[in-house]
Amino acid sequence: MLNSVIVVDDEASIRAAVEQWLSLSGFSVQLFARAEDCLAQLPRHFPGVVISDVRMPGMDGLQLLERLRGDDPDLPVILLTGHGDVPMAVEAMRNGAYDFLEKPFTPQHLLGSLRRALEKRQLVLENRRLHEQADLKSRLETTLLGMSQGLQQLRRQVLDLATLPVNVLIRGETGSGKERVARCLHDFGPRADKPFVALNCAAIPETLFEAELFGHESGAFTGAQGKRIGKLEYANGGTLFLDEIESMPLAQQAKLLRVIQEQKLERLGANQSISVDLRIIAATKPDLLEEARAGRFREDLAYRLNVAELRLAPLRERREDIPLLFEHFAQAAAERLGRSAPPLSGPQLAQLLVHEWPGNVRELANAAERHALGLGGVNIEVAPAGPSLAEQMESFEAQCLRAALRQHAGEIKAVMETLQLPRRTLNEKMQRHGLVREDYLDRG
Known part of the structure; x- marks a missing residue:
């Protein structure tokens, strides 16, 4: 549970009282007498709540709210107001303030509002973290x-x-x-x-x-x-x-x-x-x-x-990646040249899968570029000590499963129809090759 709180108030007595109440309740409190000082020291993605007085010399609480929401629209800000400031505070809530407390307020009222705000902040940050992880994972998959x-x-x-x-x-x-x-x-x-x-x-x-x-x-x-x-x-x-x-x-x-x-x-x-x-x-x-x-x-x-x-x-130990890598490099080379990469024939694909690739991905990229240029990059001399027929068949089967899953964005029924496989057989083959439906879902 998050427990970080920033309190901004130009009155030392208010700051001291609020700090005492919150500290006794287990919160980590940071105090500021000026809104400008708060902005200067507020960490990015602050994992907590800001409590601010409305009327302060220099930058007031409403201006602070506007600046804070400009940097982080989801940061909860609780405003402390005098009696005459209530209409102003209500307007501020329409502009994004989480809550306002009219002075004088009780510790219970403050703690209740603060705990609800922290629960909301925790959900927002966790959701942010999950989105960032998904974005990083997606970017890495393309790299x-x-x-x-x-x-x-x-x-x-x-x-x-x-x-x-x-x-x-x-x-x-x-x-x-x-x-x-x-x-x-x-x-x-x-x-x-x-x-x-x-x-x-x-x-x-x-x-x-x-x-x-x-x-x-x-x-x-x-x-x-x-x-x-x-x-x-x-x-x-x-x-x-x-x-x-x-x-x-x-x-x-x-x-x-x-x-x-x-x-x-x-x-x-x-x-x-x-x-x-x-x-x-x-x-x-x-x-x-x-x-x-x-x-x-x-x-x-x-x-x-x-x-x-x-x-x-080495590439020879992950042959199922060869077609995807070859297609990527061939397409990239073709785009640089302003032309279309010629499609791979069945025998050419088989030749790619059986080659030992002593130069690994670098050699594969070179072969793909030659293919895009029409220079016969797939005509590779196959080493005699290549993988067994069973290994080649396994690798080819895995590639067919991946291609169908990508084509149908993980829709199992469509994959079954394309490959003409019963559900149980498809599940067994996916499990054997370490394939997970969720990796192919359309997340757009």
Whole structure:
């Protein structure tokens, strides 16, 4: 139950009395003598109720009500009025005030109105939270495409971790989408409006690595002309994404560990420490602990980076996502070119499903673009050690079920008619493939 209350009144005796009544009843009370001070310190999405006198010097209660409702139309505001202000207060209620209390009022009257207002506020905030979660989930589904169980689990993990102030290690093969997942962890979290800085550790010569990461002062070394801000400092307040972290030189690993521990850094050639607040997301193909055991990576840094771990499955382990991803990339390429993507034939789809995709999503995107250009991107040489016939049939069946569910927006009867399946058989197949009707409902 919410219990936060703000009281705005220019009379010290009223403020003291109201604070005493509310505090004894278990409420958390914040007092202001001026409406301007209340506005300056009111947190966004304040989880409580504002109680304000009407007549005050400077900004009065009605002006405060107008400002508060402009910022948050659902914030309950209870007005305190003198006898001559009652008609004014009634008009204010028509303009959105939750209630008004005529002075002098009893503690019971105030507490009753306040509790009802807080109950309403709680419902509004919970409804807001559910809508925001649904919106985030919908946005993420269009960013991390796929309906396989592994992809659905990954999206849930991303939403959970995005809001947590912890470093994350992403493991996955080349081309599996590690940077896209890192970007989602940033974009769907509280640092979204701050910098997202990406650095590929394998692409930087070892002699330049320290300057790239920490920056330098003018004249710090030969050729260091002018001051340069490093990636760590540039990411201050936001997220630093370190791709192929296993390639970072051991000397720089020690310095990065110190930055993580102390939240401070020093540019090359400088003696002054700079405080930084950043989240580090690292990506790797090999197991960092195995790299540490082999002497190629610092074990203490591996633990610092791997507070939470996300594993991206290779495309060959989520074949049911291949048609959806291929269609997405082909359509995007066709739109860029101002043309229509040619449809996939049955044999072409089968070829997509049986290919091993060693380059993962990156390779698939390239094949889809070639297909959109009419360059035969689906004519892929199939590796001999592909999945078994049973696995291919399972993958194709799952894709047919998903296509029918999408086509009919989750209407089971229509799906049964399209696929010519009895209800029980359809339910069993949906359960086996981890398909849920609610994921396909038309929520527009």
